[in-house]
Amino acid sequence: MAILELRNVDKFFDDFVAVDRVSLSIEEGEFFTIVGPSGSGKTTMIRMLVGMDKPTNGQILLRGEAINDVPANLRPTCMVFQSLALFPHMTVGGNVEYSMKCKGVPKPERRRRALHFLSVAHLPESYYDKPVTQCSGGERQRVAIARALAFDPEILFFDEPLSAIDYRLRKVLERELKDIQRATGKTFVYITHSLEEAMVMSDRIAVMRKGRIAQIGTPNEIYRSPNSHFVSEFMGEVN
Numbered sequence: 001m002a003i004l005e006l007r008n009v010d011k012f013f014d015d016f017v018a019v020d021r022v023s024l025s026i027e028e029g030e031f032f033t034i035v036g037p038s039g040s041g042k043t044t045m046i047r048m049l050v051g052m053d054k055p056t057n058g059q060i061l062l063r064g065e066a067i068n069d070v071p072a073n074l075r076p077t078c079m080v081f082q083s084l085a086l087f088p089h090m091t092v093g094g095n096v097e098y099s100m101k102c103k104g105v106p107k108p109e110r111r112r113r114a115l116h117f118l119s120v121a122h123l124p125e126s127y128y129d130k131p132v133t134q135c136s137g138g139e140r141q142r143v144a145i146a147r148a149l150a151f152d153p154e155i156l157f158f159d160e161p162l163s164a165i166d167y168r169l170r171k172v173l174e175r176e177l178k179d180i181q182r183a184t185g186k187t188f189v190y191i192t193h194s195l196e197e198a199m200v201m202s203d204r205i206a207v208m209r210k211g212r213i214a215q216i217g218t219p220n221e222i223y224r225s226p227n228s229h230f231v232s233e234f235m236g237e238v239n
């Protein structure tokens with residue numbers, strides 16, 4: 001059974017349709033990327049998937065249960081934003097432990113688990129006591145991933161987390177994210193306007209165009225038979 005399913009989902013803003021009768025299934029343990037040009041409906045999609053917004057029509061199902069009306073904070077999912085939204089006054093460890101503290105996990109156990117997630121996110125243990133304000137952009141990215149993993153969510157959503165990062169570091173973080181997804185076996189749903197990023201990391205890609213899914217498949221399938229101007233242009237097949 002799919003971990004997440006959309007059945008004929010659409011989203012209207014007045015009479016403008018931003019997401020138009022989208023149906024798709026995401027399998028457990030998949031790295032699934034939704035890619036498309038600016039304005040194609042990616043943000044609107046992810047806002048509905050995480051529960052920040054409700055579909056106008058259609059159903060979103062988590063393991064077969066309809067979740068349209070379940071608010072974001074009651075869903076077993078977690079989001080990593082482009083802004084990362086870390087707590088700036090806290091240490092790295094404090095940020096990673098935050099969700100465990102809220103759940104009442106005792107301090108020694110929190111610390112043990114936080115150190116584990118730091119290591120999964122490719123950060124040294126010595127960073128545990130470091131204020132996040134002293135971390136570089138890439139390190140903050142890793143802290144945000146460690147913190148999201150510490151929630152122990154069933155699905156991690158990513159909203160363009162690498163778009164503000166320079167090219168070389170982005171290449172490193174792309175590989176790390178894919179490694180982390182493989183190592184944890186978690187389902188990752190990733191939104192980006194960069195087809196290059198999508199091609200490197202994803203098990204499957206959905207290409208959005210004007211609120212619809214123009215194409216869905218593995219990077220290899222998308223590469224072999226580009227089915228939209230957006231993809232063809234990336235492949236260098238359009239002047």
Ligand code: ADP
Binds near residue numbers: 039
């Ligand atoms: P993307 O993330 O792919 O850039 P968006 O989901 O942000 O695309 O936007 C898709 C379309 O929906 C755009 O034309 C945008 O102007 C419109 N849109 C998004 N949010 C709203 C809103 N709250 N009110 C009206 N129109 C919106």
